[in-house]
Amino acid sequence: MDKFTTHTGLVAPLDAANVDTDQIIPKQFLQKTERVGFGQHLFHDWRYLDNEGKQENPDFVLNQAQYQGASILLARENFGCGSSREHAPWAIQEFGFKVVIAPSYADIFYGNCINIGIVPVKLTDQQINTLFDKCQQGDVTLTIDLTNNKVIGDDIEYSFSLGEFHQYCLEQGIDSVGWTLKKLAKIEAFEAQLPAWQ
16 A cells, blocks of 8 residues: 555545444445445445436535545544445545544444555544534645644644554555564564474
């Protein structure tokens, strides 16, 4: 995955709490084993008025012209709850989002985001409310500065934090498997010292 330092992008406000992974990517689209082809089905049941995905719901935020090309998704608490499907962050990323901002996340979803290079920013409820209010007044563009852990916009500068390991992975562009492989020489040296029966 790519290294993340800073990103500036348009915010798409999804004013919903407890958005579960089945809403993010419905179960009927989980038949693929590759990490591609999921973005077109992101929020399928909300984006479309028909099962085939041909008739867009004009009231859904991601279908509105002003949010086309948005790369920062703003949401409410407990985002990504429900099942642990990795396809949910895959769909979010393939659709074009590089950052999700919410007050809280389901733990597994949070980790899955970091593992593919999406930055899951946690802000306070008050800060989230302010951002939603600003989105109602017009388009909002934010800069996510991972190096300094800042969310920056017009009249806004919020701090956020990540765990040390998560911060390292995003900044280095490395997932947990890649991090383990960096220790391969030590792993192989340890295995060489084990008795043959092990």
